[in-house]
Structures are given as C-alpha cells and as structure tokens.
Amino acid sequence: MKEQDIILKAENISKQYRLGLVGTGTISHDLNRWWSQIRGKGDPYLKVGETNDRSSKGNSQYVWALKDINFEVKRGEVLGIIGKNGAGKSTLLKILSKVTGPTTGEIKTKGRIASLLEVGTGFHGEMTGRENVYLNGAILGMTKKEIKTKISEIIEFSGCERYIDTPVKRYSSGMKVRLAFAVAAFLEPEILVVDEVLAVGDAEFQKKAIGKMQDISSGEGRTVLFVSHNMASVEKLCTRGILLVNGSIAFEGNVEDTISYYRKQVSTDINKFGFSNRDRAGKEVSFTDFNILNQRNEITERILIDESTKFQIKVESKVDIKITTRITVFDQNETRIFAFDSKNTSTYFNIEKGENTLECLLPNGLEIKPGEYYINISIRSLDKLLDHIVKVSEIIIEPTDYFNSGRLVTSDIPLVLKKNQWIFSN
Amino acid sequence: MSKAKTSQDWLYTISPKKKAIDLNFKEIWRYRDLLFLFVKRDVITQYKQTILGPLWYFIQPLFTSVIFTLIFNNLAAIPTGEGIPAFLFNLAGITSWNYFSACLTGTSNTFTANQGIFGKVYFPRVITPLSVVFSNLLKFGIQLLVFICFYIYFVFFTDKASNAVPQIAILYLPILIAFMGLFGLGFGMTISSMTTKYRDLSFLVGFGVQLLMYGSAVMYPLSYFKEKVPEYAWLVEYNPMTTIIELFRYMTLGIGEFSLSKFLYAGSVSIVFFLVGLIIFNKTEKTFIDTV
Numbered sequence: 271m272k273e274q275d276i277i278l279k280a281e282n283i284s285k286q287y288r289l290g291l292v293g294t295g296t297i298s299h300d301l302n303r304w305w306s307q308i309r310g311k312g313d314p315y316l317k318v319g320e321t322n323d324r325s326s327k328g329n330s331q332y333v334w335a336l337k338d339i340n341f342e343v344k345r346g347e348v349l350g351i352i353g354k355n356g357a358g359k360s361t362l363l364k365i366l367s368k369v370t371g372p373t374t375g376e377i378k379t380k381g382r383i384a385s386l387l388e389v390g391t392g393f394h395g396e397m398t399g400r401e402n403v404y405l406n407g408a409i410l411g412m413t414k415k416e417i418k419t420k421i422s423e424i425i426e427f428s429g430c431e432r433y434i435d436t437p438v439k440r441y442s443s444g445m446k447v448r449l450a451f452a453v454a455a456f457l458e459p460e461i462l463v464v465d466e467v468l469a470v471g472d473a474e475f476q477k478k479a480i481g482k483m484q485d486i487s488s489g490e491g492r493t494v495l496f497v498s499h500n501m502a503s504v505e506k507l508c509t510r511g512i513l514l515v516n517g518s519i520a521f522e523g524n525v526e527d528t529i530s531y532y533r534k535q536v537s538t539d540i541n542k543f544g545f546s547n548r549d550r551a552g553k554e555v556s557f558t559d560f561n562i563l564n565q566r567n568e569i570t571e572r573i574l575i576d577e578s579t580k581f582q583i584k585v586e587s588k589v590d591i592k593i594t595t596r597i598t599v600f601d602q603n604e605t606r607i608f609a610f611d612s613k614n615t616s617t618y619f620n621i622e623k624g625e626n627t628l629e630c631l632l633p634n635g636l637e638i639k640p641g642e643y644y645i646n647i648s649i650r651s652l653d654k655l656l657d658h659i660v661k662v663s664e665i666i667i668e669p670t671d672y673f674n675s676g677r678l679v680t681s682d683i684p685l686v687l688k689k690n691q692w693i694f695s696n
Numbered sequence: 697m698s699k700a701k702t703s704q705d706w707l708y709t710i711s712p713k714k715k716a717i718d719l720n721f722k723e724i725w726r727y728r729d730l731l732f733l734f735v736k737r738d739v740i741t742q743y744k745q746t747i748l749g750p751l752w753y754f755i756q757p758l759f760t761s762v763i764f765t766l767i768f769n770n771l772a773a774i775p776t777g778e779g780i781p782a783f784l785f786n787l788a789g790i791t792s793w794n795y796f797s798a799c800l801t802g803t804s805n806t807f808t809a810n811q812g813i814f815g816k817v818y819f820p821r822v823i824t825p826l827s828v829v830f831s832n833l834l835k836f837g838i839q840l841l842v843f844i845c846f847y848i849y850f851v852f853f854t855d856k857a858s859n860a861v862p863q864i865a866i867l868y869l870p871i872l873i874a875f876m877g878l879f880g881l882g883f884g885m886t887i888s889s890m891t892t893k894y895r896d897l898s899f900l901v902g903f904g905v906q907l908l909m910y911g912s913a914v915m916y917p918l919s920y921f922k923e924k925v926p927e928y929a930w931l932v933e934y935n936p937m938t939t940i941i942e943l944f945r946y947m948t949l950g951i952g953e954f955s956l957s958k959f960l961y962a963g964s965v966s967i968v969f970f971l972v973g974l975i976i977f978n979k980t981e982k983t984f985i986d987t988v
Contacts, residue, residue: 279706287986300893364985368710368818371982376711388816396741405737408730409817415729 275345277493278366278383278461282375283339285361285517286332335361336517339375343461348487348494350508350525352501352532357514359497360465363387366495367463381460381493384411388465390450395439399430399449402438406453420456427482428452448475455482461493462486483507501529501602533642555591555649555656558625559584560663562645571663574670575679575687576635581610583628583647587621591651594618595628598646599636599665607638607685613650637687640669640679712982724820734827739834753838757794761786768915775920777951779859781850784843784949789914791843792876792944795836796937797905799880802828804901806888806977807984814985821981822974825885829877836873847948865954866947871963876940879966882973889973889980893987912937917945917952936965 288299336358343349353359364370366377367385392409393402403424407417417424425434428449430441438446464483480503487494487507498504504511504525511528513521513535521531561569563580573579581597596611610630612619619628636643643665648658669678672687679687743749761783768774769782776785803825807814810824850857891897911932913921918938922929932938939962946952 364815365710369815370985371712372710373712376709378706378709380707382707383818385817391816392813394737394741396744397737401737401740405733408727408733409813409819411727411819413726413729414732 276342277345277381278343278377278379278495280339280341280366280375280377283336283362283365283372283377284334284374285336285358285365285370286373287335288332334517336365336372339517339519341512341519341522343493343495345460345493346487346491347510348496348508350504350511350528351495351497351514352499352504352511352528353514358517359514360387361517362514363463363465363495363497379461382411383461383463384457384459385463386410386454386457386465387463389447389454393438393446393450396437398437399434399441400425403449403453406450407456410454410457411459412457416458424452424456427455427478444475451475451479455479455486459492461495463495464497466498480506501532505529553657554589555585555587555593555621555651557583557647557649557657557659557662558586560645560647560659562663562665572666572668573635574668575640575672576637576670579632579635581630581632581645583630583649585621585626585628585649585657587623587626590620590622591656592618592620593649593651593656595630595647595649597630598648600644600646600661601685602642602644604644607643608636636665636667637672638667639683639685639687640667642666720820724822727819727823730819731823731827731830734823735831735834738827738831750838753835754842757787757790757839757842760790764790764915774916776917777859779857780949780951781854781856781860784846784850784857784860785917785945785951786915787843787846788945788948789941791836791839792941793909793912793914793937794839795832795873796876796880796940797909798832798835799829799877800884800887801901801905802832803881803884804887805891805898806885807892807980808888808895808898811985814981822885822977825881825888825977828884829881833873833877843948859950861950863947863950863954865943868959869944869947872940872943872947872959875962875966878970879936879940879962882966882969882971885973885977886969889976889984892980892984908935908937911935913941918942919952936962 339358339362341349351359351362361370363385364387365372367383367387369385369387390406392406394405397405400421403421404414404417407424408414425431428445428451430445430449430452433441433445438449441449483494483496484507486492494507496504496507508525511521511523511525512519513528513532515535520535521528523531559582561582562571562573563582564570564573565578567580583595583597585593585595594611594613594617596609596613598606598610599608600606610632612628612630619626621628644661645663645665646658646660647662649656671677672679673689743752746752748755764786765782768786769776776782806821806825806828814821847857847860851860887897887901912935913932918929918932921932939958942952943954943959943962946954
C-alpha cells in the first residue's frame, strides 16, 4: 500500500448551529441573510459564533459545532474518532455521510461512502424480514441485484432464519438489531462510516459484529471511520485516532496515543469538576480534598497491584455530626468493582466543626489488574446523604511481580487477582 | 507511482456550495431500486391488517361520487350535460382530482415525515417524493379501471350515456396524467421544503387541498360556473387543475371542448411548478436536518 494513497480529505470543515428555538426570530434572520446575499455580502451570521463548549454559557445565539477540521484518511485505514459528548463527533459523521452539509470547507473523496449511523434505518414493521432486508439494503445504497446475491448470507449472519418471512413488528428488539446489522455488514463501499452501532445487541452478537468489522477493515482492505465511546472497541479496531475537543481536533496520531491523550484529558477534567466547579455552598458537611497515598505516604495516582494503599478524605463541617463514608472504585466501563463503606464495618465518625480527616487503609492494595479506574466518594449522616462526588479521582494500577514469579503481571489477565498456592498431593 | 493521480482524481466533493439545480441523474438512476422498493413498501403496507384491503381503493371514489351526485346534481341540480350520467361525470372528476391531491399531500410532508431516515443515511432525497407519485399512479390506475367499468356499464347496459363518447384526444391522456403528477409533485416539494422551517404551511395543506377542490371544477362543469358566477369565473378558469380535469372529461366523456392552448397552458404550468419545486427541494435537502 502506498503512503500517498489518500482516499478522503477534509479541508477546513466547519459547521455552525443556531442555539435555542427555531421560531419567530428565524424569519427575520432569514430575511437579513437573504438581503445581504442580494447585496453581495457574506452571511452576517457566519461571523458570530463561539466554540462549542457545552458547559459554559455563551453570549452568541450561534455556535460552531465544528471549527476548521482538517484531516486525511488513507486507503485501508481504520480511523477512530473519539471525544466527549458534544465534542462534534456526530456532526462530523453527519457531514461525512452527507446527511447535512458543512457550513464552510469541503470533503473530497475517492470512493463511495456508505454510512451506518443507525442500524435498521427505514425498517417497516408491517413488512417481513426478507422485504426489510431489501428495503434497508437499498436505502444503504445497495442495488437489488447485489442484495439478491447476498441475501442468504445476510440471513444466516443475522441468525433469524426462522422468522425471516414474519413481519418485523413481531420481532424482539434484539432480533431487529441483528437483522439490521447483518444487512449493514454486507455493504461494500470503499469508505464505511460507522457510529456507535456496535453498542447494540447482546454480548455474543457484539463480538460477532466487532469481528465482522475487523474483517471488513483488515481482510478486505476497506477504509473505515469509526466513532465510539467504547475505548476498548476503538483500540481493537482502529489504526489511527482523532480526538475532538469542543469542535476542533485536539490530537491526531496512532490510536494508543490518542486514547491515552483523551484519558489524560478526562482525568484533568475530573479534578476540576470535583471540587472547584460545583456549587458547594450552604452544605452542612462537604468534601474539601481527596488523596491517594502510597506505601511511603506520598500523594499519588499510581499504585502497584498489591501496594499498601490509603485513601484520605478531608471533610469540612459546620456542625458536630455522626457520619459514615463510602469510597467506590469503578473501571473504565463504569462497572463498580469495590465499595469501601465504613458503615459495613460499623465505623461511625463523630466529626466536629471545622476540618476533619478520615482515612481508609487497604494493607494489601486493591489487587486488581493493571489499568485505569475511577473513584466516587460520599458521606452520609445516619439518615441522609450529605455530600458526594462522582469521579473524584483516577487511580492507575501499575503492574508488579504479584505472584513472585520473577515476571510482571500483564494486563491480559482477569480483573481480580488472588494469591494462590498449588500443591501436588498424591 | 501515481502521485499525480492521487492528488487529482476526486470522485466527489462534499461542500456547502449550492447550485440552483444540482441534480445528479446518474446517482438517481443508481438508486432506482430504492425507488421501486419504496413504491412496493407503500403499496403493500397501506392496507395491511384491514379487512377490506385493496377494496378501499374503490370504496373511496365510489362513495364520494355517490354523495356528490346526490348533493350537487340531485339536490343542487347542477347540470352535467345531455346524455352524460351525473355519476360518471363526478367519478371522472374525482378520479383525476384524487391523483393530483394524493401526490400533493403525499409529497408535502416529505421532509418532516422522513426526518428519521434522512437524518441517518444519505440517498438522493428526491427519490422519496418520486416514490409517492409512482405509488399513487398505481392507485390511480386501479381507480381508472373502476371508472372504465362503470363507463362500460352505463354505455352498454343503460340508455343514459348516449353522449358519452371518448374523443380521439384520449391519446393525449398519458401526457395529461403526467401533468397531474408533475403539478402535484412540484407543489408538494415546494411545500415540504418550506415546512422544514415554518410549520404553518402543513396546516394550510390539509384544508387548502379541500378548498382547492371546490375551485377546480371537480363536481361542476366550468361552463356552468361561468354562466352562474361570471365575476369570479376567472379564479376557476386559470386554475390549472380545472383545465386538467376539464380536459380529462373531454377526452373520456366528450364534454366541453378541447383546445391546444388549454393543453399547453396546463402543461407549462405543471412543468414550471415541477422545476421550481425541484430547485427549492434541492436547496433544502442539504441542510434541512438542522432546521427541521
């Protein structure tokens, strides 16, 4: 494959949206726009507009969902587009799939683009599975002949043989998704644009779908642009990544670097969000600080698998009160792994007016596989929740020679580690 | 190897530039199967889970004709011409009016009704209104068959239809039908484009079509209207649908008169409406998803 074999090129793509209601103001703006067009001037509303930061309030009614996006995609490449909610990922996909046009800039391509922003677009409940395969396939850009040659494969892939001549409205939602994805999986465009459609269906089907996506990109050399929140599938599928932040490209590079950059960015967000950005005034009891301490009592985010770990919580109180606290550890997929609740050990703290420090000690560490995890904290009095912070901190578990085997444990192990002994008894 | 080639040969470009007419016929042709499948979907799903099924195609025009005959001809005594059964007269008007109004109302909500699909996948948007026109053509064909059956009944089994004679101009009928379709399509596409931003129009379509029917000589001959209400006759006369329906009745029943100028008038108005609709539709389809 040649290095310069670029199949898609985006140049200065920007997209402006109007905030608020489309209503009475719209017609006056339209007339204004039309009037300046007649006088040969540009669109007066294009000059205004702010970057797309969802959380801070802006002054303009117009906002740039995307601003000056430039990138190139090579043939056969699988490009992952990641970013937080509202960073502009879906807008970019919509422009790529021609659902909406850009406000400025252009995208040039050398191949047909098929987009998969949703599975089962245009499914009609009254028609049978087979009829819907034809209809959906045609909507996605296949010809009837193409579908005819593939229909038996599609039906087989979906695993819905038995119901194929039954109206789709009688299907379970899972079956609908399977059938719809099966159609999409047999699309053969040069460029495939995929939104988070893999997040549907059961685990077995997801595995099948990801496998099929991998076949499409690696086996058949097709170019794929993939948007997802699921870093595991992005890491698995993609070769290169783009990170969007507030409508611009913040990072571009190989997929591992992009993901780690993104995670760093998310973790800096965490601290900002935890203590400073929240309106914490007026609470009787509130958190003021949270730290993770290692064996040597140093504040850190990085802890070895079995290193003695201490969580330190600082609480500011306006009254003397009896409380319990809880620390919850989550993985990247927001699965709860541990909950350390002082209530479980019947530990009640009689905190006093002013600052109090509470500590939770894990002498043997967390003993979970290396990776990144998040921590939530909360305090309760005997009858109500006093304060809580979601994702107060990140904790990175680092590999160590856990089993005393002379080797580091890799990350390719189950979640929970347990020391064990093997005995040969005959 | 092909450095020059890779930097030049772009297959297509996505850009904000809007040409007035940006119709890619090659692309539409590539999606012809989709057009066919949309038509098929419309036809097979319309009367699913009904007892009478496709019989509804017949019931609606027949009952309307019966009511019209009772009210306008028996009660209000509107003459339909010597030797022309009033029922047949009304059926002719309703059959042709129905096709136009079905095309108009069916296409007038293209964008709002399909925003689910349009927001997720690209295909030439014009396929959707076209499919409405084609599936209604099928319905029109069935209703035309009903008309022919009653025609045969009246001519051969009664003596009321002594003057109902098809004219040689009936050869133009396919063109006339095309005019009806184009007129309804163009009108509908214009409305559908405008309703993406301003929903007011969708309210207008509902009763507007009904009002327009009274102004389109469906249940009375134009000549009778001219005779009774001469000061407002121009309103009805310049309505292209009046011309189309009058021509339809002339071709099939031999009432009224045929003039090439009328035919050309109806034709040019239809084509102009179609082109205007197409341009507006094309302008809208690129960004409607942001405003709908």
